[in-house]
Amino acid sequence: SHWCGRDNRNDDSVGIELEGLEGDGFEAAQYAALVRVCHALAARYPIAHVAGHEHIAPGRKCDPGPGFDWAHLQKGLGWPAPCFPDVTHVGSDQQS
Secondary structure (H helix, E strand, C coil), X not given: CEEXXXXXXXXXXXXXXXCCCCCCCCCHHHHHHXXXXXXXXXXXXXXXXXXXXXXXXXXXXXXXXXXXXXXXXXXXXXXXXXXXXXXXXXXXXXXX
């Protein structure tokens, strides 16, 4: 994996799984739970970025996929845009 100019991102990241398939949308309850989990993690750890498998391991991973609403998550968290991937460039390392 590669993100923000660094390899092996599993060494210093937290993985959160959602129920569903890459092309499908996600339920409001999943976004609400994800927001709660992210806020709980941020209260304990410094979180600089949020990314999907598809962003850090392009070609190998494709989740959460096009059905995931990154803008919805950003709004729910209230975190600034630089914390999130530029979903128009999936697979790029734009967060360098």
